[in-house]
Amino acid sequence: MIKCNPPVLIEPESWDYYVDKLYAVYCNIFIEEPITYNNLPIYRNNNLINGKEDTFWHLIEKTASDGNRYPDYDRCKKIAWIKYFILHCSKLCPSIKIWEKLDPKKKKVRTYLWCESFDYVVIMEFRKTHYYFITAFNVIYNHERRKFEKDYQEWYKTKPPI
Numbered sequence: 001m002i003k004c005n006p007p008v009l010i011e012p013e014s015w016d017y018y019v020d021k022l023y024a025v026y027c028n029i030f031i032e033e034p035i036t037y038n039n040l041p042i043y044r045n046n047n048l049i050n051g052k053e054d055t056f057w058h059l060i061e062k063t064a065s066d067g068n069r070y071p072d073y074d075r076c077k078k079i080a081w082i083k084y085f086i087l088h089c090s091k092l093c094p095s096i097k098i099w100e101k102l103d104p105k106k107k108k109v110r111t112y113l114w115c116e117s118f119d120y121v122v123i124m125e126f127r128k129t130h131y132y133f134i135t136a137f138n139v140i141y142n143h144e145r146r147k148f149e150k151d152y153q154e155w156y157k158t159k160p161p162i
Ligand SMILES: [Zn+2]
Pocket: 004, 089, 090, 093, 094, 095, 096, 115, 116, 117, 118
């Protein structure tokens, strides 16, 4: 069985240097050698905030209870995983679960790629000509896992595997 083998973690160092290093990885994934999914390009929120794309800040920070945004080191370290899970795990990993879910309010279909071995999920929105990158994170809570499992089973009942 072929196992998933995501890239090594990018360990933290002085913050300014670290952010630039992470942004270089991000730019490689989305801009310089842009990845695709199902042969479609992947767009994201590329509004610039402090010289870096909005989606990048979303990926490396989290909102604390005081309302401020702080570094999320676990996600920082795994920023290179996004590319790996979209390009490789989604195609060959025995632990990947892929499903779609309609958001009835927004009438948008979201694609979920969940690697159970690494408990890592990538979420993208299907927009006919492209995918729109929503988020990627480690699944930490059991209630999240149960929800994903339920959504996957529901989708699987009515559709063949993607
Ligand atoms: Zn995997």
